[in-house]
Amino acid sequence: MWVYQKMLQYPARVRSTNPRLAKAVITQYGGPDGELAASLRYLTQRYTMPIPEAKAALTDIGTEELAHMEIVATLVYNLIRDASIADIKRAGLDGYYADHDKALYFVNAEGVPWVAAYIQSKGDPITDIHENMAAEQKARSTYEYLIQLSDDPDVTDTLRFLWQREIVHFQRFGEILNLLHDYYGRERVFHMKGWDPEKMPPVDR
Template identity: 30%
Template sequence: MFKHVDYLQFQAKPEKPDAFFAAKLQELVGGQFGEMTVMMQYLWQGWSCRVPGKYKDMIMDIATEEIGHVEMLTTMLARLLEGGPAEATEKAAAANPVLAAVLGGQNPQHSIVTGGGPMPTNSQGVPWQAGYIVASGNLLADFRSNVAAEAQSRLQTSRVYNMTDDRGVKDMLQFNLARDTYHQQQWLLGIEQLIEDGFTDSPIEQSNGDVEKDFARRTFYSFDPESQAAEGRWARGETLLGDKIEYVPDAQPLTDDKPLGPAPDPKLFVTYDGSQGKGKPGTGAGAHAQGMANVVNKIKGALD
């Protein structure tokens, strides 16, 4: 259950309307790294969290705060769009090419689609999509993603902050910048807590680490003979897991396997030179046989 308080978390009062700037501000609402993304990302992570108590509560607290941030931004957008383009504006633009050019930077959907209100889109009018969010169920991996999301969100907020002289807009964005600064730290401190509580033994996601190719987990491959990458910390000393880093200049293939698929099904009409032999026609019976073979192989593997 969510409860709504009929006040914004922080004020969203522009000094004056500015429909041109509102088009830019849309990026902070429905862009890939906008507030809608972090809101939905944290909500999904919180709802999916299998660790009741402080972890789930922390995720849900931040997620709920992000709902309020979306509300702040959408309120600011509505106020910036007050008195947007109308017939009088169009007549003025027709008589003034410079004004027409300025008005050309506005998002016409603010007037046509929402009647002077905000939209769940980015600054180009592209709708927000759920594919932006990350919610894997693994808190270490998710917290890493959250740090990156907050960093990108803060960077874009900082850029938009420099695109306006409106003191009211800047006042709200100063608050948003500060929250993004703290949220980055919350997720990093969350990783420290995961280690302290024994949910992971390192800050690096390494599920099935015991089956990794040992040489590959500590090797930096360079594919440019003139690369200067060897000068970086990432190519010398120890890894964060304590392995000695090996730098391989002008890396070469580790196999003689070439990227060629099998002979294609002749019924698929693939352009093919015959070098892989004759292709096997795919049929329902063939698919069934392959499925049965997969089951048999799994049983054999389990017995072995």
């Protein structure tokens, strides 16, 4: 089960109302490489992991991503909270406003709602961990683009924190990948239907 801690992981700050920036930042809430996708991806992949290290890392990183989702939500909420209708129109957020007012919803920067097709759960642990390493890099790139777009130094500060976390998570997933390779004994020349590992002498022993 999960419990809630009544605090943010990072003291996220917003300098002033800025719906234009909110429109971009919201992609890390409900976009393809956002925190919701990251969290759900890891939490749903953990069931088919063969080694304890992988189950633990996916659970813990998936949980941390939920905390990041809350940080991004805090940024977006505070960026649009005090925006006037005129501000919202000027920022091009009127379409969003028509559907959601100033409520938080899982969309990308262009307003496309979140879909499960953003993530994958393939059942092959090596494949899944590669997916996660790629996901961390995609999120890192997104944060870099958001930092370029940001004209609020306080928001940039929080985006930088989240950017650094992607690097740490990538390192952990890389180590999990190494452990998986060891677990499989680096025997994976081919994995095919009808392939019987018992009949193949291991490569590295």
